Amino acid sequence: MKNLGLGIQELSELKGNGYIYVDKTEIIHKLITTGKYYFLSRPRRFGKSLLVNTIGDIFNGNKKLFKETWIYDKWNFEERYPVIKISFASLDYEDLDLDVVIMKAIKNIGSKNGITIKSETMKENFQELIIKLSEKNPVAILIDEYDKPIIDYITDLEIAEENRKILRNFYSVVKDLDKYIKLLFITGVSKFAKVSLFSELNNLTDITIEDDYSTITGYTEKEIIDNYGDYLDIVQKRLKIDREKVLYFLKRWYNGYSWDGEIFVYNPYSVISFLGSKSFKNFWFKSGTASFLLKLIRERGIDVREYDKGLLSVSEEALDSYNINSINMTVLLFQTGYLTIKSKEIDKYSYALSYNLGYPNLEVRRSFYLFLGSELAGVQVDVHSSNMRKILSAFRSNDMELFIKVMRSIFASIPENLSNGRYESYYHIVIYLILMFIGTDIKVEEKTNKGVIDAVVKTENYIYIMEFKMSSAKSAMDQIKSKKYYEKYLSDDRNVICMGVAFSKEDRNVDDFIVEEIE
Numbered sequence: 049m050k051n052l053g054l055g056i057q058e059l060s061e062l063k064g065n066g067y068i069y070v071d072k073t074e075i076i077h078k079l080i081t082t083g084k085y086y087f088l089s090r091p092r093r094f095g096k097s098l099l100v101n102t103i104g105d106i107f108n109g110n111k112k113l114f115k116e117t118w119i120y121d122k123w124n125f126e127e128r129y130p131v132i133k134i135s136f137a138s139l140d141y142e143d144l145d146l147d148v149v150i151m152k153a154i155k156n157i158g159s160k161n162g163i164t165i166k167s168e169t170m171k172e173n174f175q176e177l178i179i180k181l182s183e184k185n186p187v188a189i190l191i192d193e194y195d196k197p198i199i200d201y202i203t204d205l206e207i208a209e210e211n212r213k214i215l216r217n218f219y220s221v222v223k224d225l226d227k228y229i230k231l232l233f234i235t236g237v238s239k240f241a242k243v244s245l246f247s248e249l250n251n252l253t254d255i256t257i258e259d260d261y262s263t264i265t266g267y268t269e270k271e272i273i274d275n276y277g278d279y280l281d282i283v284q285k286r287l288k289i290d291r292e293k294v295l296y297f298l299k300r301w302y303n304g305y306s307w308d309g310e311i312f313v314y315n316p317y318s319v320i321s322f323l324g325s326k327s328f329k330n331f332w333f334k335s336g337t338a339s340f341l342l343k344l345i346r347e348r349g350i351d352v353r354e355y356d357k358g359l360l361s362v363s364e365e366a367l368d369s370y371n372i373n374s375i376n377m378t379v380l381l382f383q384t385g386y387l388t389i390k391s392k393e394i395d396k397y398s399y400a401l402s403y404n405l406g407y408p409n410l411e412v413r414r415s416f417y418l419f420l421g422s423e424l425a426g427v428q429v430d431v432h433s434s435n436m437r438k439i440l441s442a443f444r445s446n447d448m449e450l451f452i453k454v455m456r457s458i459f460a461s462i463p464e465n466l467s468n469g470r471y472e473s474y475y476h477i478v479i480y481l482i483l484m485f486i487g488t489d490i491k492v493e494e495k496t497n498k499g500v501i502d503a504v505v506k507t508e509n510y511i512y513i514m515e516f517k518m519s520s521a522k523s524a525m526d527q528i529k530s531k532k533y534y535e536k537y538l539s540d541d542r543n544v545i546c547m548g549v550a551f552s553k554e555d556r557n558v559d560d561f562i563v564e565e566i567e
Contacts, residue, residue: 344380
């Protein structure tokens with residue numbers, strides 16, 4: 049049985065050390081034989097670096113690495129092409145200016161190929177390297193994590209803007225060197241406006257949401273079954289469930305990513321992590337939480353409840369890119385993998401394309417609630433997670449004293465400046481994130497024929513009807529009773545518990561609560 053290759057980004061290491069390689073060479077072949085200038089955006093830990101390195105191995109003529117892959121007898125490996133590969137993830141630009149760091153990388157590539165780069169500017173360096181390397185065959189230029197020098201400083205716009213200008217100058221070299229280039233492939237997480245970085249590259253093809261390349265990264269269910277069948281068997285035995293149920297939960301937790309609204313793929317990092325640990329939990333989100341995203345959501349007072357009220361409709365133009373000075377949070381959440389395309393629609397009058405976005409899966413949804421809840425509450429994630437477990441226990445045992453005690457602890461920890469004076473909506477959002485994270489059967493803002501209930505929480509033995517007010521617990525309970533919110537649940541065998549909770553604007557915490565069981 050081959051080994052799991054978690055985090056391995058080199059095909060030579062996968063093949064040389066007996067790791068599983070999910071063959072993507074057929075779709076790579078299509079890419080490198082039907083076009084020349086490409087851009088691809090995918091979330092972090094989604095196989096981009098392995099893809100880039102595999103393309104490099106093909107152009108380097110490393111045929112032995114491709115034994116037992118689709119491309120092995122479909123590509124002329126005797127015809128080798130020089131490769132310029134730059135990964136901004138491996139460049140240290142914290143202590144040196146970005147252009148200086150890029151120049152060093154270019155000179156190192158030249159040195160490895162027996163070429164001395166004599167030019168004095170970054171742009172001239174790059175141009176000289178391309179021309180000198182292409183003496184026999186045109187070069188393949190592979191750029192990985194192209195956006196990292198900008199994303200790293202997204203909350204420091206002055207540096208981000210300076211790095212953007214440097215990168216724009218860097219990529220402009222390619223425009224006049226077409227005859228020296230076999231392929232240009234640029235990949236990263238974000239997709240900045242084309243005019244912002246690639247204004248000189250009019251022929252750059254963006255394959256991010258192209259149907260033909262929707263599975264170029266990520267795993268299909270068939271790829272998981274074909275490549276990881278032995279590990280699925282082990283999971284079945286460990287969890288004592290059949291293959292069908294393993295695949296069902298695997299799909300709920302780690303599937304759901306789509307860039308065409310039709311084909312949905314699994315997060316490879318999460319799948320491999322799960323097969324190694326044999327337990328369903330958060331892997332991808334924990335591996336690198338985008339703290340700047342959570343900070344932006346809090347600072348802008350964005351109501352994240354909107355992401356659960358059905359699918360968000362976004363035009364193709366809006367989804368296409370963003371500028372660092374005017375970030376659209378919904379688009380940013382899509383590009384970073386926290387939202388994905390669930391379906392697409394074509395307007396019957398204009399034929400304009402739009403996309404419906406939503407959370408891809410349970411892993412992302414739950415983790416988003418946990419980490420954002422922690423950010424809004426102003427506490428460490430492990431503390432917030434512990435509080436969530438206590439709240440779930442309180443609901444399961446009908447211990448509302450414990451529920452209120454934990455809620456008071458959470459609200460007491462919120463720094464005064466976090467809510468920016470928007471107390472009622474802020475506290476509603478914190479409660480919403482808490483209830484949604486604990487993962488039991490919960491409806492927030494549940495509609496009835498008499499009105500909208502703030503929250504309905506269902507456990508094995510109890511149904512809780514909850515109303516939250518800034519006035520008094522009595523007014524919250526009076527609303528539940530006057531509108532008879534509980535009526536639709538009376539036919540259920542479970543105990544129906546009504547709960548009115550009041551918040552104090554002065555104390556910024558739970559002031560009072562009333563609990564009544566409906567007989």
